[in-house]
Amino acid sequence: MNAVLILPARNEAECIEEVIAEARQHFSGEIIVVDNGSSDDTAERAAAVGARVVREPVPGYGRACMAGVRAAPNADAYVxxxxxxxxxxxxxxxxxxxxxxxxxxxxxxxxxxxxxxxxIAPAARFGNWLSGTLIGMGTGRKLRDLSPLKALTRETLNTIALSEMTYGWTVELLAVAASKEVTIKEVETGYRHRMGGRSKVSGTVPGSIRAGYRILFVLGRAGTRQMGKGTAGGAAAATVLALTAIAAYTTWLFAQRLLSRDVLVSSWLLAWPTMLAGALLGTMIGSVFSRGRKGRDSPAYVTAGAVSAFQ
Ligand SMILES: Nc1nc2c(ncn2[C@@H]2O[C@H](COP(=O)(O)OP(=O)(O)OP(=O)(O)O)[C@@H](O)[C@H]2O)c(=O)[nH]1
Ligand SMILES: [Mg+2]
Incomplete structure (x- = not known):
């Protein structure tokens, strides 16, 4: 099988040479580094150690991955x-x-x-679990990780048209592959702290929020496409109600001077399940009202859609 290894890279000058050298010990095919608008010398360093460098100036993890694919149209598989x-x-x-x-x-x-x-940062772990659960509820196939290390055949890539260009790329890949009945094999892998350079996503709060938003947005969009708009509307309305109730309750506690740290924490812990329960209830009500309009209603997808509307 003629496989290529694609390394999307944005400002990874500190580690790119070592990453390529290490990859060579385990992979004999072509290594493509997609320099994704780096302001450092990632591209020069990668080229100096013999990798093929492709430039994609517009940032976005998915965009970088797809630029790598376009650079190797005849490969049978992409890692x-x-x-x-x-x-x-x-x-x-x-x-x-x-x-x-x-x-x-x-x-x-x-x-x-x-x-x-x-x-793996706690926010990333939670995101992996939530995405896996939602995909599982939506497609019946439970996936355990939003894997940064993954391989797929060209045929798979052709079957699933991916539109997401940023951090939602992986979750879109998983959700669509799971729903299209692509044969998916999960392989246990290792993971380490980054070798150098600055954390851009999971190690930072804004990065985690941005990536989380994108992931939920993609799941929500995929779900909304599969079901009627009425159902999504019901879920969104119920989620707004649930959130409003939580906000009103917290404000009331505040007015009564009952707002201790413990109360705040417990309201926060209650907020998520309440919101999800609200969205599920809204889904059911919405699907009753929109009955007749055909669509594969999936509470999980609708929930994700509703949640993403508030990010
Ligand atoms: N953040 C980010 N990473 C990109 C982009 N394009 C390509 N990448 C590469 O995508 C890979 C994954 O991004 P990382 O920044 O490592 O994401 P992460 O592992 O969730 O978070 P940290 O390692 O904590 O920053 C890295 O190799 C990046 O260099 C982009 O536009 N933004
Ligand atoms: Mg990383």
Whole structure:
């Protein structure tokens, strides 16, 4: 199988050479570094150690991945790995073996003892769990990780038209692949702290919020496309009501001077389930009213759609 390794890279000059050198020990095919509008010398360093460099000046993780694909239109398979040294290239052969065995998509799942403690930020863990659960509810296939290290065949890529160009790319890939009945194989992989450079996403609060928003937005959009607008409207309206109730309750507590730290924490903990329950109820009511208009209603997708509306 003629596979290429695509490394989307934005300002990864500190680690790119080491990442490429390490990848070479485990992968013999072509390595493509997509320089995604870096302001440092990521591209020069990558080229100096023999990688093929493709430039995609407009930032966006998905856009960078797709630029890599376009640069290798004749490859049979594409492996995507982060360029910050977090992924372990020794896992690549197993992903490719899964494709050889007939899988259309092989996903690295970051569990087990080779995952460095603290290398996956709590917000990222929560996002992985939530996305996996929503995809599972929507498609009946539970996926365990939004894998940064993954491999897929060209055929899979052709089957699933991906429109997301930023951090929602991976979740769109997983959601569409799961719904299109692509054969998916999950492979346990390691994960480490980035080798150098600055954390841009999961290690920062704004980055996590942006990525989380994007991921929910993509899931919501995918869901809204699959179901009637009336159902989505019902879910969104119920979510607004639930949020308003939480806000009113908290304001009332504040007015009564009952607002201790513990009360705040417990209201916050209650807010999520209340919101989700509200959205689910709205989904049911909405789908009753929009009955007759055909659509594959999925409470999970609607919930995601409703939640994303408030981000
Ligand atoms: N943040 C970001 N990363 C990009 C972009 N384009 C390509 N990348 C690369 O995508 C990969 C994943 O991004 P990371 O910034 O490592 O994301 P992360 O692992 O969630 O978060 P940190 O490692 O904590 O920053 C890295 O190799 C980036 O260099 C982009 O527009 N933004
Ligand atoms: Mg990273």
């Amino acid at each position: 995507f790995m982060d360029a910050d040294g977090s992924d372990c290239p020794e896992d690549i052969p197993e992903l490719l073996a899964a494709l050889e065995d007939g899988a259309g998509l092989a996903l690295g799942v970051r569990t087990g003892t080779r995952v460095a403690p603290g290398s």
